Amino acid sequence: MTTPLPDYFTPNSTGQLYRVPYQTRASEAKAYAAANHISPADTDQARVCLLAIDVQNTFCLPDFELFVGGRSGMGAVDDTRRLCEFIYRNLDVITEIIPTLDTHIAAQIFHPIFWIDEAGEHPAPMTLIPFEAVQQGKWRVNPAVAKSLSVQSSQSDQSTQAQTVEAFALHYAKQLSENGKYPLTIWPYHSMLGGVGHALVSAFEEACFFHNMVRRSQTRFEIKGDNPLTENYSILSPEVLTDDANQAIAQKNNRLIQHLLSFDAVIIAGQAKSHCVAWTVRDLLSEIQAVDPALAQKVYLLNDCTSPVVVPGVVDFTDSAAETYQQFAQAGMNIVQSVDTLREWPHFANLMRI
Numbered sequence: 001m002t003t004p005l006p007d008y009f010t011p012n013s014t015g016q017l018y019r020v021p022y023q024t025r026a027s028e029a030k031a032y033a034a035a036n037h038i039s040p041a042d043t044d045q046a047r048v049c050l051l052a053i054d055v056q057n058t059f060c061l062p063d064f065e066l067f068v069g070g071r072s073g074m075g076a077v078d079d080t081r082r083l084c085e086f087i088y089r090n091l092d093v094i095t096e097i098i099p100t101l102d103t104h105i106a107a108q109i110f111h112p113i114f115w116i117d118e119a120g121e122h123p124a125p126m127t128l129i130p131f132e133a134v135q136q137g138k139w140r141v142n143p144a145v146a147k148s149l150s151v152q153s154s155q156s157d158q159s160t161q162a163q164t165v166e167a168f169a170l171h172y173a174k175q176l177s178e179n180g181k182y183p184l185t186i187w188p189y190h191s192m193l194g195g196v197g198h199a200l201v202s203a204f205e206e207a208c209f210f211h212n213m214v215r216r217s218q219t220r221f222e223i224k225g226d227n228p229l230t231e232n233y234s235i236l237s238p239e240v241l242t243d244d245a246n247q248a249i250a251q252k253n254n255r256l257i258q259h260l261l262s263f264d265a266v267i268i269a270g271q272a273k274s275h276c277v278a279w280t281v282r283d284l285l286s287e288i289q290a291v292d293p294a295l296a297q298k299v300y301l302l303n304d305c306t307s308p309v310v311v312p313g314v315v316d317f318t319d320s321a322a323e324t325y326q327q328f329a330q331a332g333m334n335i336v337q338s339v340d341t342l343r344e345w346p347h348f349a350n351l352m353r354i
Contacts, residue, residue: 046264052270054102068310100224100276101198130183135173191225266298268280
């Protein structure tokens with residue numbers, strides 16, 4: 001049994017930018033809940049969370065900075081359409097929606113302005129900066145940017161602020177290498193705080209608001225990526241947590257980790273499959289394995305609502321993302337399709353006691 005798509009929803013809306021008419025949708029939601037006999041979320045006997053990673057204009061609309069086109073060229077647009085349809089068809093099952101918001105300012109370690117070469121030029125977007133390139137001085141911290149940052153390090157009492165940040169940058173690149181992370185990637189300026197690219201895709205925001213009104217369940221927004229000193233692909237943990245003196249510069253999102261583990265089922269979708277989604281799922285799996293590996297079976301990955309990063313002629317993460325998902329499946333997580341009924345999903349009927 002599924003709930004019907006609301007009359008206002010049109011498939012091509014997921015590729016458009018528009019204002020959501022909140023008051024109108026609130027009135028429609030009240031009538032929709034009554035017509036379809038949908039109870040408030042706090043009456044759910046089994047609690048289901050939808051974790052939607054970075055369904056933002058910057059990643060999901062073709063004219064924006066880091067559109068995730070996948071190999072089809074329209075990946076994130078199609079993913080968002082299927083995700084919205086999934087939400088509407090399962091309004092009576094989804095207890096809470098948690099959208100994450102990649103959130104950036106200009107002077108961050110993965111943006112061009114943070115680095116310069118010997119000629120004083122900034123790296124082009126998509127440049128990879130491995131540990132060796134920092135160690136050899138091919139890329140160094142822009143001293144003008146360093147002055148605006150506050151970094152504690154083992155050298156802080158004997159060097160300028162620029163040298164302190166330089167020492168941290170070397171430590172940072174080394175940590176990425178030693179921990180098996182992607183090399184530091186210089187991304188185009190994207191998801192800029194206060195900009196339109198930072199906002200959720202209009203159709204997805206509308207679906208979240210409608211769910212909020214129908215189920216009386218507050219959408220739980222989670223911010224990530226605003227720390228200037230570290231990448232933050234995963235909503236659960238930044239890439240690097242400490243400086244060269246082992247002092248904390250960031251921390252895991254333990255509050256959200258515990259919240260996710262409290263649900264009977266966690267459904268995950270969003271962008272990009274090869275980066276923020278994969279890193280979030282990997283961190284969640286690590287937390288699950290530390291508690292009880294069997295809990296992995298309550299995690300469902302919407303495989304048709306996520307796409308990998310593909311830049312034609314530059315990088316293609318399709319195969320590596322698929323391999324990573326297979327590792328998740330081998331650990332007990334479920335790779336599913338949004339178009340299938342929930343009863344067809346492995347273990348779901350038992351989890352939901354239906």
